[in-house]
Every structure is written in structure tokens, then in C-alpha cells.
Amino acid sequence: MGEADVALRHFVEQVRLLLGRDPIEGFRVWSALYTELAQGGLYDVCEELLLMVKGMDLPPYGLGIVRYGEGWMYDRSGHWNEAITAYEAALAAFDGANMPMQTEILTQIGSLYQDQGDWVRAEEVYDRALAVAADDHSRALILNNLGGLCALRGDQEQARRHLMAAKATFDTTDDRYNYAAAGVGLASVLRDEGRLQDSVDQLAEAVLIFRDLGDAKALATAVAGLALTYHMAGRRPEAAQTYRTALEVFVSIKDRSGIAKTLANLALLSADAGDKDEALAYLEQAVAEYQEIGDRHGEALAVDQITRLTAVPPAPVDEGPS
Numbered sequence: 001m002g003e004a005d006v007a008l009r010h011f012v013e014q015v016r017l018l019l020g021r022d023p024i025e026g027f028r029v030w031s032a033l034y035t036e037l038a039q040g041g042l043y044d045v046c047e048e049l050l051l052m053v054k055g056m057d058l059p060p061y062g063l064g065i066v067r068y069g070e071g072w073m074y075d076r077s078g079h080w081n082e083a084i085t086a087y088e089a090a091l092a093a094f095d096g097a098n099m100p101m102q103t104e105i106l107t108q109i110g111s112l113y114q115d116q117g118d119w120v121r122a123e124e125v126y127d128r129a130l131a132v133a134a135d136d137h138s139r140a141l142i143l144n145n146l147g148g149l150c151a152l153r154g155d156q157e158q159a160r161r162h163l164m165a166a167k168a169t170f171d172t173t174d175d176r177y178n179y180a181a182a183g184v185g186l187a188s189v190l191r192d193e194g195r196l197q198d199s200v201d202q203l204a205e206a207v208l209i210f211r212d213l214g215d216a217k218a219l220a221t222a223v224a225g226l227a228l229t230y231h232m233a234g235r236r237p238e239a240a241q242t243y244r245t246a247l248e249v250f251v252s253i254k255d256r257s258g259i260a261k262t263l264a265n266l267a268l269l270s271a272d273a274g275d276k277d278e279a280l281a282y283l284e285q286a287v288a289e290y291q292e293i294g295d296r297h298g299e300a301l302a303v304d305q306i307t308r309l310t311a312v313p314p315a316p317v318d319e320g321p322s
Contacts, residue, residue, distance in 0.1 A: 034069055046073060064093030064101070071108070078256040078293035080112050087112075103129050103138040107145055114149055115257065117297045122149055140169035144182050151189050159189045177218070180209035184222050187229070196233045203229060217258070220249035224262055231269055239269055260289035264302050276309050283309070 018026035037046045050069040067090035074083035087109045094101040110125035126146050133139045147162030167182035187202035203226040210219040227242035243266050250258035267282035283306050290299035 031068070034072060064090045067093060068105070071105075075108070075112065078295075080116055080294065084109055084112050102132045103134070103141070106132070107141050110142075111145055114145065114152070116295070119149060119152060136169050137173050137175065140166040140173075140182075141178065144170075144178065144185060147182070147189075148185050151185070151192065156189050156193060160186065163189065176209050177213060177215065180206040180213075180222070181218065184218075184225055187225055191225075191229050191232060196229055199229045200226065216249055216253050217255055220246050220253070220255065220258055223249065224258065224265070227262075228265060231265065231272075236269060236273060240266070243269065256289050256293050257295065260286050260293065260295065260298055260302075263289065264298065264305075267302075267305065271305075271309060280306060280309055 014029075018029060034046060034050075046069070050066070050073065067086045071083045071086035071090060074080070074086055087105050091102065091105045091109075094105070106125050106129035110122045110129065113119075113122035113125060123146075126142050126149070129142045130139065133142060143162045144166040147159045147166060150156075150159035150162060163182050163186040167179055167186060170176075170179035170182055183202045183206045187199040187206070190196075190202065191199040203222055206222040207219065207226065210222055223242055224246035227239050227246055230236075230239035230242055243262055247259065247262045247266070250262055263282045263286035267279045267286060270276075270279035270282060283302050286302045287299055287306070290296075290302060
């Protein structure tokens with residue numbers, strides 16, 4: 001047994017003892033390490049840790065911990081329906097044990113519906129989360145996601161208000177991760193409003209924070225957003241290099257949704273530059289990734305772009321001599 005295995009087993013035993021004394025604190029200690037491993041792309045270690053926990057002598061609410069961990073694994077690998085099922089099972093287990101985990105888990109479930117384009121169900125879940133939020137920080141987490149949802153619906157003003165309020169709360173509570181995450185969302189709104197330099201500034205700040213925190217997934221998302229902003233500003237060389245940097249990180253952490261979206265954006269950049277063959281190659285890869293994760297909306301957009309690029313222009317009409 002290697003040193004890493006021994007360390008994990010010691011951690012599992014520590015959590016088991018802590019769960020017996022303080023279930024909420026035990027879960028939060030477990031969740032913190034699991035989240036740190038998952039955000040760093042260490043999925044093999046996550047899976048090993050989860051298997052160890054399944055082998056523990058768990059208390060009655062132990063199913064919630066197991067299903068929560070499985071939800072994380074499904075979520076980060078792009079299996080969204082399985083993730084929602086696992087999170088719902090975790091929520092039911094925690095509710096049965098009177099453990100107040102509704103806000104965190106409901107927010108994650110809402111985010112998954114949002115990623116799938118099911119905005120109605122996402123909003124319903126966020127409303128459920130707001131109804132049980134016990135403090136300002138919890139409400140800020142939900143407002144952050146609602147801001148992203150409003151932006152998708154085209155309500156930029158409401159999105160900006162939600163995101164700025166969330167970011168201010170995260171700043172006062174010294175939550176650097178979510179402060180930066182709200183900044184990424186705000187940057188998207190500013191970009192859509194044409195405030196490109198303000199968007200770059202928000203993203204540059206987020207990139208520094210995520211790099212300092214060692215969060216690979218969040219870093220890749222911020223870098224991809226920065227690439228998109230460069231793209232919209234017409235700064236093609238910077239956009240291409242930044243997209244490729246984001247793609248490398250998404251590949252390293254096996255984030256298939258991030259891979260697909262970045263490939264699609266690289267295709268658009270190539271098409272803008274007049275390189276149809278390169279654009280088609282990126283789009284074919286993007287379609288395969290979208291199909292793998294079941295993102296029908298993304299797949300449809302990529303297929304439509306392929307159709308546009310490969311369409312044969314109509315032959316000119318010979319009207320004969322005038």
C-alpha cells in the first residue's frame with residue numbers, strides 16, 4: 001500500500017470518527033477534500049476515496065455522503081442526468097437525517113439543469129434553494145447562479161445586479177473562490193454589453209485567483225472566457241493561443257463539456273480567419289464530445305455550423321444574352 005493510500009485511509013477514519021461526534025462538520029471535512037481533489041482534476045484519487053468511504057461502517061445518513069460523492073464524479077465527467085439522480089438521493093438522505101444540506105445540493109442540481117439548457121427547472125430549483133438559505137453567503141451562492149441564468153435569458157440588467165451582489169458578499173466573507181467565480185459571470189455580462197476591456201479586467205483577476213488556489217477547472221473556465229473576449233474584440237492571435245491553453249487544461253482534467261465548447265469556439269475562430277478545413281476539423285471533434293455527454297443543444301449548433309461551412313453555393317443563373 002502506497003503512502004497516498006495510507007494517507008487516504010487515515011483521512012477516512014478521521015472522517016468516520018468526526019461523523020460520530022458532529023455529522024455536519026464531518027461531512028464538511030469530507031466534502032472539502034473531495035472538492036479540492038475534483039477541482040484539481042484528480043478523479044482517480046476521488047474514485048479511490050469514494051470506494052473507501054463506501055467500505056466504511058457508515059451512520060444512517062452515510063448514503064448521503066456516498067451519493068454526494070458520486071454526484072461530483074458524474075458532474076465533472078459530463079454525465080449530468082446521473083449526477084442529478086445522485087444529488088437528489090443525497091438530498092433525500094440528508095433530509096431524513098435532519099442535516100441542513102439543502103442549499104448546497106439544490107444549487108448544484110440547479111446548475112446541472114442550467115448546463116443542460118433546462119432553464120425552467122433550473123429556476124425552480126434555485127427558488128427552492130433560496131427558500132431554505134440560512135445566511136447571506138448561502139444566498140450569494142444562489143444569486144451567483146441566478147445571475148448566470150438571467151444572462152442566458154438575455155436579462156443583462158438583472159444578471160448584473162445578481163452577480164455584483166453575490167461578488168460583494170463573497171468579498172466580505174473572504175470567499176476568494178466564489179468571488180472570482182462571480183467575476184467570471186460578471187465578465188460574461190459585460191462582454192455581451194460590449195464592455196470588452198471591463199470583461200478582460202474581471203477575467204484577468206479571476207485567472208490570478210484560480211491559479212493561486214490551484215483550481216484547474218475554474219482556471220480553464222476563466223481562461224476560456226478570456227479567449228472569447230479576445231475573439232469578440234478581434235484580437236485573433238491572442239484568442240487562438242488562449243483557447244488552446246484552456247483546451248489543454250480541460251483535456252488534462254477530462255472536462256468533456258469544456259473540451260466541446262472550446263473546440264466549437266476554436267472552429268468559429270478558424271472560420272473567421274478563412275480556414276474552413278481547420279474549422280471543420282474542430283467542429284467534428286466538438287460534435288463527438290457533445291454526443292458523448294448528451295448535450296443536444298451544443299451538438300445541434302455544431303452540426304448547423306458544419307452544414308453552413310460545407311454548403312455548396314448555388315450556381316449562377318445563365319439568363320442568356322441580353
